[in-house]
Amino acid sequence: MSQVATIFALSSAPGRAGVAVVRISGPAAGRVLDAMASPRPRPRMAAVRRLRHPVAGGILDHALVLWFPAPKSFTGEDVAELHVHGGRAVIQAVLEAIREVPGCRPAEAGEFARRAFDSGRLDLTMAEGLADLIDSETEAQRKQALRQAGGALAGLYDGWRGSILEALALVEAAIDFSDEADVGSTTFAQAVPLVRDLEAAIRRHLDDENRGEILREGFHVVLAGPPNVGKSSLLNALARREAAIVSEEAGTTRDVIEVRLDLDGLPVVVSDTAGLREATGPVEREGIRRTLARSRAADLVVWLMDAGAPETRLPPELADMADRTLWVSNKVDLRPGGWREALPDDMVPISALTGKGIDELSRRLAAIARDRIGPGEHPGITQQRHRRNLEDCQRSLAVFLDGSPWQLELRAEDLRVAANALGRLTGRIDTEQVLDQIFGRFCIGK
Ligand SMILES: Nc1nc2c(ncn2[C@@H]2O[C@H](COP(=O)(O)OP(=O)(O)OP(=O)(O)O)[C@@H](O)[C@H]2O)c(=O)[nH]1
Ligand SMILES: [Mg+2]
The missing domain is CATH 3.40.50.300 (P-loop containing nucleotide triphosphate hydrolases)
Known part of the structure; x- marks a missing residue:
């Protein structure tokens, strides 16, 4: 059976605290609640439960329990949260107990965020914003990270990628109708102003004197x-x-x-x-x-x-x-x-x-x-990785604008390269290596 593993981890900081939050995500999350905190609370409603060991049945703690059935959860999977008393022995007993439920294993660093990304709940820039929000030390950093985690860059870049794909469709139509010279040159001509505006917008976005990156660092x-x-x-x-x-x-x-x-x-x-x-x-x-x-x-x-x-x-x-x-x-x-x-x-x-x-x-x-x-009006570039991909995109759009309108296949390729650069930026086009690098920066429980 190729069942997805259910992952669990302490999601609050380790050490003594008033409350500690244990998060469980995956198909067995509901079973964990049935076995340890029955009856399952109503979705997204907090309920107080006695937490029991799933095999031995002994009481581990009194906890506040939450149940987020898929897809309306952080990861997009079934998620349960146990808000237990934040003592080391309590946390350890609860984590060891969850491990007894079939299908559950401890989460790796960044694995919750990775699952949120895989299920389309977050794009890469939002995931990076979330990591920055957790790392932010000052008010201006918090604001910038919150804006990015909320999808400000994702929205901007997805919009741009959509426009490039629109221009690409026009150029492809020009290729299809190239024997009807009129139609072909008209559709190509429609693509040009779209690309010109985009190229200028991306150039302006890049010309920010590295504000966001310096604020982040x-x-x-x-x-x-x-x-x-x-x-x-x-x-x-x-x-x-x-x-x-x-x-x-x-x-x-x-x-x-x-x-x-x-x-x-x-x-x-x-x-x-x-x-x-x-x-x-x-x-x-x-x-x-x-x-x-x-x-x-x-x-x-x-x-x-x-x-x-x-x-x-x-x-x-x-x-x-x-x-x-x-x-x-x-x-x-x-x-x-x-x-x-x-x-x-x-x-x-x-x-x-x-x-x-x-x-x-x-x-x-x-x-x-x-x-x-100081935070500007517009969401800014916060990482080298963004800048590199945006530069690749802008360069390909510039090549498109400089290129011969008669070489339609080449112009279509320019736009494909530009769209792919934005796709890599938001993670629509993935390379495992980039994903491992980004999510590896998170800590366990995130
Ligand atoms: N009167 C007075 N003495 C000062 C003041 N600031 C520093 N000093 C003294 O100047 C001397 C050198 O101070 P440091 O802070 O070590 O100087 P520095 O520029 O770091 O020196 P280096 O590391 O050797 O380059 C010390 O004896 C300080 O107490 C000041 O504002 N007024
Ligand atoms: Mg000195």
Whole structure:
């Protein structure tokens, strides 16, 4: 019998908690309820039941039980949920008991979401959005992930794919009627504006300065500058903890130290780096190499200098970063006669030691990050995988528009390639490898 396995797992976080949720999905889910929590509750209505061991019959716990018959469930299969008391022994006893019901086995990582995808409840971008929602750490990330999990990208991409298929049908009609020159050229001519609009829309969508991707990964700020100016002190002030070692010795920091901050709902990753100067040994030289590499890859460099000896030129290796640099001068507490005077306007004066100016600097960082990655009006690309497929699609549409209208077979192929790129993006056209990669990122119970 090639019966689909029924899978089960703890779907809430492991560890002690008030309540733990055990999810069961598959054809035997109803039998689990009959054997352990009889009578089955009405569909989608919570009911309190004594949970019993299916073989021995002993009481395991008192639980809130839910029954979602197929297809109206997360996975599209029969699903049962047991909300049990969140103690380790309770959870373990319940999981071991479910295993006794014929046809049930523990779920693998991401298997619930994979089944939801297989039954058409989710497309790939929605599944990815769900994974991101679970991983989201800040308000802006939550909003973006929720929008994607709710199908914002799926709707957009499916709509585009539909238009490409429409254009393809017109070109195929042109091929079928090619001996009736009039009909053929008319239908082909109808396809062209459709493709032109689409190509422009996809190009605009791609031209987003990677907003969604940076929001998903975090806005990267690198603290750089000469040695001893207070970069590590500033990192600690921003993080409000002693994340990095501070000392009066120049050349203290060697490795890059990263902290993740939530600045006004935006994920900002701040890195402290080795001070830039002529290195005195191989370890410092490696530290400086890392500083430069990090700074060049950053979304923003905070160039820190000593207010008493401002170094207002970036090292030549960072010349390209000039328009992504925020100038900050530290140790203003040491400047006699006030801390703002004689500093250029666009410089942020702070004292990492006393905390002066740190709030203002945080606000400036948040404003820059918001400008760069704040959620836009339109749902955005959130992953490299999306971008690659969209670029493939856009390129094929451009080839179509540039190609000869007399080579109809080739033009039809351009559109097929474009539609397939979007199909791979949403998972309408699958490659097992991509699916394994995406669902492998989920944890067990998701
Ligand atoms: N007075 C004063 N001293 C500061 C301030 N910020 C940092 N310092 C001191 O400056 C020295 C160097 O600070 P660090 O934070 O280690 O400097 P750094 O830039 O990380 O130094 P390297 O890692 O060696 O490049 C320490 O003695 C700090 O206490 C400040 O705002 N005012
Ligand atoms: Mg340091």
